[in-house]
Amino acid sequence: MKTIAWLAGLGTLLAGAFYMVVSLNRWEWNRALFFGLIVLIAEIALATGLVLRRLARLEHSLKGPADSDVVQILRETRPTRDRFAWMRESTGQLNVFITFLVGGGVLLSGIAWVVDRVASKTSSPAGEERLARQLYPISYPSGGLLLDDITVLAQDVPGADDGQIRQLLRRGGRP
């Protein structure tokens, strides 16, 4: 892969330089500028690659080879890790239970918050007015359902005309 990248960079550099010279020879300045830009990009990429490769070699040579005995000792003394110890049942610890409890609580709280937000959006002033208009036909009479004697006698006075009271009186058996 590295070889392909180096060859691609080198090929781009050479082809760009060739066409730049050809374009200059033909007095095609814009084409020459374009190919010059390609050459410049390829040159910077190759130079950066060379510098990085040299730095990597230097770093590698400074570190020196790893001691195989030390590597072996480190591998043998590596502590074993039980990554699922927390799933094991234990009477003295509540680790899994606490985890699920807290997690479930957080989850439920989130859902409840979302439901609350959605529900609060379903009630609006216009909706409340519409509901009040719909409830008006089944609302109680303004004076209540019970009639006292004074009100009943007042209906006999000429000119008194209360439709709701007359309706209640009819239900009570009076004309």
Added chain:
Amino acid sequence: MTKLSPVKLALGTVGLAVGIVGVLALREATLSTHEEVDARQVELVVAASSAGGEPGQTLGEMVEAQLLTCRLEVTSDLAGPIEDLGDGRFRAVFEPAMDETNRRQFCGCVEDFVIDHLQVNVVEFNELD
């Protein structure tokens, strides 16, 4: 100081010589040297094509713009309208005639990236009496 091997020295010398010759040749090829010409006019025939250009612009308009731009680099002007020969070919006559340097410069400009989405190739470039 490290000593250079003869092979490296020879290669370096050859490379330096090639570089110097190349730069001199390029200088010679791009140097303006004007001279008198006998002809009065030059006739130019180009083949043009456009890809992805603006919908409102015709190929003739683009060729005309390219030629008018490039004639500013030389001492000649258009002598008459640009003729559409069909099949993407156009003919133009310039006056006065161009010397060798101006011809190369003008052809290079006409075939260069001057107007976006337009490619022009010089088909004929003849002197007219």
